Amino acid sequence: MNDFFSTIRKHQEQKLPFVIYSKPNSSSIYALLQQDDTLYKVSDYSEKGFVFASFDEKQLILIPEKESKIISAEQTEIDFNFSEVDDVAFDAEAKKQYEGLIENGIQSIKKDEFKKVVLSRCEKIDLTDFDFAITFQRLIHLYPSTFTYCFFHPAIGLWLGATPEQLLKANGKAFETTALAGTQKAELEAEISWQQKEKDEQQYVTDFIVKRLREVASSVEITEPYSIKAGSIWHIKTDISGILNESSTLEEVIDTLHPTPAVCGLPKKKAKAFIIENENYDRTFYTGFLGELNSSFANKTASTDLFVNLRCMQIKEMSALLYMGCGITKESVPEKEWEESVNKSMTMKRVLNIKKI
Numbered sequence: 001m002n003d004f005f006s007t008i009r010k011h012q013e014q015k016l017p018f019v020i021y022s023k024p025n026s027s028s029i030y031a032l033l034q035q036d037d038t039l040y041k042v043s044d045y046s047e048k049g050f051v052f053a054s055f056d057e058k059q060l061i062l063i064p065e066k067e068s069k070i071i072s073a074e075q076t077e078i079d080f081n082f083s084e085v086d087d088v089a090f091d092a093e094a095k096k097q098y099e100g101l102i103e104n105g106i107q108s109i110k111k112d113e114f115k116k117v118v119l120s121r122c123e124k125i126d127l128t129d130f131d132f133a134i135t136f137q138r139l140i141h142l143y144p145s146t147f148t149y150c151f152f153h154p155a156i157g158l159w160l161g162a163t164p165e166q167l168l169k170a171n172g173k174a175f176e177t178t179a180l181a182g183t184q185k186a187e188l189e190a191e192i193s194w195q196q197k198e199k200d201e202q203q204y205v206t207d208f209i210v211k212r213l214r215e216v217a218s219s220v221e222i223t224e225p226y227s228i229k230a231g232s233i234w235h236i237k238t239d240i241s242g243i244l245n246e247s248s249t250l251e252e253v254i255d256t257l258h259p260t261p262a263v264c265g266l267p268k269k270k271a272k273a274f275i276i277e278n279e280n281y282d283r284t285f286y287t288g289f290l291g292e293l294n295s296s297f298a299n300k301t302a303s304t305d306l307f308v309n310l311r312c313m314q315i316k317e318m319s320a321l322l323y324m325g326c327g328i329t330k331e332s333v334p335e336k337e338w339e340e341s342v343n344k345s346m347t348m349k350r351v352l353n354i355k356k357i
Contacts, residue, residue, distance in 0.1 A: 016154075018033045046250075046294065053290065101279065117328050145229070162311050167307055182235055186233065221241050250294075
């Protein structure tokens, strides 16, 4: 394990692109170490490697298999001391701005401009020190049921995350995806109770995905919704699977699913336009997607395994840019949505050494 990370550290010191990742509930860690600093891109999703795509899909970055050294390791038990983050300074202005954005979204929904919109914010955190390898290992340790990653390209920057949401798993014509919505902070009680607002939000997401998939698939199967815990957050999840039509391509399926209502809204075009006009910052790779594209080194056959880039952060110099968003419906309460965004920010804050104000 030490050799694994020392190899990656030497690679990073040369400012060469790489990605480290671990799949949900897996003990295996993989790394693709690109052997030059070229900015490769996906053109038609026939490429092989690791894709890192922005929310607007204008940046489809690829670390190609054939241009990379591929290494792997098994996780080992490591003791970590996690910083307490409750005493991080409260930002009243950020709260005011975000609640104003939420209220704007609620009013647009009440005017029937769209049914749901996902509104996000970015928070800058000062760091006392930062080590990408240690932070990545902390993410795995804290969130073993998520897709955990560390991505670096000198032209893009350094990103890390632990996302609970799968966008698409495809092997041949068979595919799997999920509908994920609703958020609650995990309390001591074992049972979780969902309000109608959260159930409606989940149903919007499921209905949209199923409707769109039926345009490209010969069969679609859906499970009953169930609760799933990701770190200190609960969500409602529905599993969706099926078989694609003979004429359907991977590119068509990805375009059908992304961006999902869980990160954008419904109807998609109107919600996306509202986001771009009103959020007042560029999401870049937050709520984009990432993962294995037609990859064969971790499987016997080439397959695609993509995840939505949630619960993530970008590291710039000695600061972390944290991203979090909330699904807004007409029943939303701005102050509660702010609290939800704060809860989501803790996912990344728990793995950082945060400078006390």
